[in-house]
């Protein structure tokens with residue numbers, strides 16, 4: 001039912017844990033539905049661009065939810081914010097070698113949590129710098 | 136990359152059981168040289184007939200029935216379908232009301248949903264926090280047009296037993312049939328149709344170290360029941376189709392063993408369950424035991440581990456070579472947590488973190504100890520990963 005890749009990430013999830021002083025945090029899901037995912041990001045400047053220099057996650061959920069979270073963090077690390085924002089659930093599930101149809105929503109969750117974390121970062125930055133929101 | 140596991144520790148015996156080698160031995164001739172059709176009058180056929188009838192006697196014998204009251208089916212699911220639809224169709228001129236419970240196996244619930252579409256009225260009884268039906272609610276649900284009460288004897292997820300004998304007392308002197316799904320009881324507790332006072336009872340071979348795809352219903356003499364499968368009139372017209380001779384022979388042997396080994400098996404299940412019930416809460420914080428502490432089959436224990444999700448527990452156990460199961464939504468097609476745990480009033484969050492351990496004849500002390508050894512680490516790992524506070 002699960003690909004080797006999924007099992008690999010489930011067995012040894014990458015980037016698990018909390019982050020001290022994250023620049024952005026995003027949480028999606030609902031314990032009633034059986035999955036909750038929280039993503040923490042650290043943003044830094046590199047070559048004039050903002051990149052996600054560090055990312056951590058905490059997930060309550062099934063094998064697919066944990067593997068999607070782990071895979072997402074792997075994909076995202078080092079990406080610019082623009083690139084990271086464009087990551088879709090399809091990118092996550094394809095990188096995992098596919099997910100069973102009923103589990104597709106788990107990869108959605110991961111992509112959504114990241115988007116929320118980026119939004120969180122942008123809104124904080126907007127406040128701190130008083131600068132304009134990016135369009 | 137994967138660890139080579141010399142032997143799977145199989146703790147999912149409520150799902151299915153391995154074939155007992157003695158059952159396999161009994162079946163083998165009927166997969167090879169004894170290929171006869173029991174309906175044939177020649178020697179090859181008569182041999183097969185004799186084998187089927189011998190199995191029927193054995194199954195009847197384990198539940199205190201007479202052989203003429205045993206009808207072989209193609210599964211426990213078919214048995215439940217036959218019992219409920221068969222009684223519904225044959226008695227619909229008398230009434231269209233059926234009472235069951237919210238915690239039945241899907242093959243009962245979906246059969247009832249089907250009958251609703253055909254004009255039957257179904258009452259689904261509630262259960263309490265332990266998973267036991269409310270007899271007062273049963274009494275107040277009875278109507279003049281009630282034709283059937285179908286309540287499972289032991290629940291397959293939490294192991295809770297229902298007060299079938301009390302229900303039969305309530306129904307006494309009323310013209311209402313009582314059916315019970317006893318698929319999870321055979322081989323775990325003594326089973327006697329007379330003592331229980333039921334009219335129809337369902338069994339399945341693969342839960343008692345017999346082959347898959349064979350079941351039986353006990354149908355008390357005089358019960359009005361229509362067949363689901365029409366044809367050549369096998370099984371005294373109630374279930375046509377050439378008999379699954381090897382399967383039935385296997386079931387007969389499995390039933391005989393279940394009876395002979397009952398005390399031994401039961402004592403072992405009790406010992407193992409008690410060990411888990413005592414030691415899991417000692418080794419792991421914040422554990423909830425699901426089910427009734429006493430009114431239960433001895434081989435099923437169900438726990439919830441809040442803040443973690445059941446499929447992940449099961450798959451980490453699987454990586455350790457241990458097979459178990461969960462009532463979590465994530466293993467169901469509906470993405471909803473177990474209807475049984477939900478009916479018991481367990482919140483979805485907690486139901487998602489459920490783990491069912493079910494023992495069988497071939498488990499030993501080592502299996503229990505191995506589970507106790509690896510489970511705490513798995514729960515800890517998952518809780519560390521969990522964002523829930």
Ligand SMILES: Cc1ncc(COP(=O)(O)O)c(C=O)c1O
Pocket residue numbers: 149150210211212213215240242287289290291316318319339340341348349350
């Ligand atoms: C309580 C109960 N009833 C019915 C069934 C169905 O039996 P079978 O698998 O033989 O169709 C099962 C097993 O899945 C069960 O646990």
